[in-house]
Amino acid sequence: MAYNRVSDANEITARYLDSILIKQRLIDSVVADTSIEFLGETFQSPVMTPAFSHLVQFKGRELTGLEEYSVAAKDHGMLNFVGMMENDMFEKIMATGAKTVRIVKPYADNGKVRDQMQFAESVGAWGIGMDIDHIFGNQGLDVVIGEKMDVQTSDMLRSYIESTKLPFFVKGVLSADDALKCADLGAKAILVSHHHGRLPYAVPPLQILPEIKAALSGKDVKIIVDCGISSGADVYKCLALGADAAAVGRSMLPSLEDGGVDGVGSFFQGVNDELRFVMSCTGFSKVSDIDDSCLVMPRA
Numbered sequence: 001m002a003y004n005r006v007s008d009a010n011e012i013t014a015r016y017l018d019s020i021l022i023k024q025r026l027i028d029s030v031v032a033d034t035s036i037e038f039l040g041e042t043f044q045s046p047v048m049t050p051a052f053s054h055l056v057q058f059k060g061r062e063l064t065g066l067e068e069y070s071v072a073a074k075d076h077g078m079l080n081f082v083g084m085m086e087n088d089m090f091e092k093i094m095a096t097g098a099k100t101v102r103i104v105k106p107y108a109d110n111g112k113v114r115d116q117m118q119f120a121e122s123v124g125a126w127g128i129g130m131d132i133d134h135i136f137g138n139q140g141l142d143v144v145i146g147e148k149m150d151v152q153t154s155d156m157l158r159s160y161i162e163s164t165k166l167p168f169f170v171k172g173v174l175s176a177d178d179a180l181k182c183a184d185l186g187a188k189a190i191l192v193s194h195h196h197g198r199l200p201y202a203v204p205p206l207q208i209l210p211e212i213k214a215a216l217s218g219k220d221v222k223i224i225v226d227c228g229i230s231s232g233a234d235v236y237k238c239l240a241l242g243a244d245a246a247a248v249g250r251s252m253l254p255s256l257e258d259g260g261v262d263g264v265g266s267f268f269q270g271v272n273d274e275l276r277f278v279m280s281c282t283g284f285s286k287v288s289d290i291d292d293s294c295l296v297m298p299r300a
């Protein structure tokens with residue numbers, strides 16, 4: 001019998017996200033507040049930006065896309081993330097005034113890892129971290145735009161974490177085993193992510209989230225989800241299944257390319273507005289109250 005196999009984790013993730021449905025609970029419900037307390041700071045929304053890199057100046061505008069979404073994140077009271085870049089670009093990101101977490105690549109050049117982390121701290125980054133899901137490639141260790149990546153051991157991660165006063169974020173956690181290691185090493189937050197489908201058949205972040213949440217019970221580690229998040233309803237599902245926040249990603253790109261700071265700002269506003277609407281319609285007045293009582297999960 002012929003059938004189509006789907007190995008693309010982006011597609012598997014989208015199907016899983018869309019298979020989770022939401023019940024309505026309106027009587028006694030009020031207009032919800034979407035603000036959050038996150039690692040000692042208040043943000044207007046649990047929606048965060050993605051750790052992106054290499055975005056050019058769209059349509060000949062003055063700022064790169066990276067700076068534009070950073071400005072919009074600041075305007076909308078969101079925690080901002082950026083990814084692979086050199087220090088001069090990171091300095092430009094900091095000039096936007098956005099509270100920003102710098103996700104450093106798992107470079108083979110360990111001096112570069114340390115230099116980028118120290119530089120981030122010296123220019124006022126809000127947090128630092130590493131995307132551990134970019135260590136391996138099909139040829140062995142990955143090479144990203146000419147830069148070699150290398151294995152990151154528990155000892156190496158511990159030494160980065162101990163070398164900074166900033167909260168440390170590990171991006172690319174997709175198992176309870178790695179989540180527990182992050183907690184033991186002293187990471188303050190993990191991003192549950194498959195990095196837009198690097199691993200074939202990667203489990204959807206929302207499908208593994210309850211297992212990760214249970215493993216981290218009693219540990220002081222925040223959980224952010226990314227991959228395929230494109231609406232307030234998606235963010236709501238992440239929060240309901242145990243995340244503290246969720247990051248949009250490629251879903252913001254059309255608004256960013258077309259409309260720059262204002263365009264992507266409207267996109268962020270729309271996602272947050274829909275989140276508030278779904279919270280209100282399900283009887284949750286604040287983010288920290290949200291649980292899975294209004295979700296209908298797909299049959300196993």
Ligand SMILES: Cc1cc2nc3c(=O)[nH]c(=O)nc-3n(C[C@H](O)[C@H](O)[C@H](O)COP(=O)(O)O)c2cc1C
Nearest residue numbers: 050051052053083084131195196227228229249250
């Ligand atoms: C253009 C682009 C650049 C990216 N650069 C980085 C990066 O440098 N570091 C990183 O950790 N993730 C990077 N990512 C991955 C995103 O942070 C995110 O994990 C991924 O896109 C999944 O989210 P999405 O499905 O919502 O796009 C990049 C993604 C894109 C599309």
